[in-house]
Amino acid sequence: MTLAKKLTGSVVALLALALAACGGAGKPAEGDMALGAAEGAKVTVIEYASPTCPHCALWQKNTWPGFKARYVDTNKVRYIFRELPTPPQDVATAGILLARCAGPDKYFDVMHELLASQDEWRSGALSPNASLVKTAQAFGFSQEQYTACITNPDNIAALEKRIQAATADGVQGTPTFKVNGKDVITPGSDEGTHLVDLAKAIDAELAK
Numbered sequence: 001m002t003l004a005k006k007l008t009g010s011v012v013a014l015l016a017l018a019l020a021a022c023g024g025a026g027k028p029a030e031g032d033m034a035l036g037a038a039e040g041a042k043v044t045v046i047e048y049a050s051p052t053c054p055h056c057a058l059w060q061k062n063t064w065p066g067f068k069a070r071y072v073d074t075n076k077v078r079y080i081f082r083e084l085p086t087p088p089q090d091v092a093t094a095g096i097l098l099a100r101c102a103g104p105d106k107y108f109d110v111m112h113e114l115l116a117s118q119d120e121w122r123s124g125a126l127s128p129n130a131s132l133v134k135t136a137q138a139f140g141f142s143q144e145q146y147t148a149c150i151t152n153p154d155n156i157a158a159l160e161k162r163i164q165a166a167t168a169d170g171v172q173g174t175p176t177f178k179v180n181g182k183d184v185i186t187p188g189s190d191e192g193t194h195l196v197d198l199a200k201a202i203d204a205e206l207a208k
Helices: 003-007 009-018 054-062 064-072 089-101 104-116 118-122 128-138 143-151 153-167 195-206
Strands: 033-036 044-049 078-083 176-179
Touching: 033 064, 033 104, 054 064, 054 104, 054 118, 064 078, 064 195, 078 153, 089 104, 089 128, 089 143, 089 153, 104 118, 104 128, 118 128, 128 143, 143 153, 176 195
Parallel strands: 044 078
Antiparallel strands: 033 078, 044 176
């Protein structure tokens, strides 16, 4: 059994209970990781995602660059990434904890690398654990630092609180996008909400 599998029992149990929850309005939450405009911006876009979600990886690859250039880099929106581990939850949990341990300045870089590296472990080129270790080392973690990060009880407890907050928002899958608290979807899409639909919702809010 890998370290990643050992650490996720409580997280998986929490998900089983919390996914039945509903409510919330996409308000700021403790531990939010954000880019773009400052807190209190006219438009807030929240993405609920997981580093092991293939649909999230496709959105990251195909839609994120355009979305970032149009709305994040220009400070038109506050973009918040919220974590909700998806199968395999042990891999997702370890990846999320690794990104958090990297610190705010490197969080998004690590998360984007985790999403981009899905192909290597899904194809069998590396085991999921080996892929995680590879990413950790690329961002300067020793094996000991990585192990300490993903087994730290405080880190795990903080993630559990964020899962509770996310599922209280009624999120049932990833990726889920909310613009000022309202779900924005592209029916039938296998890679998350398309930029055209996000842009329609965002521009309408900016125009108010």
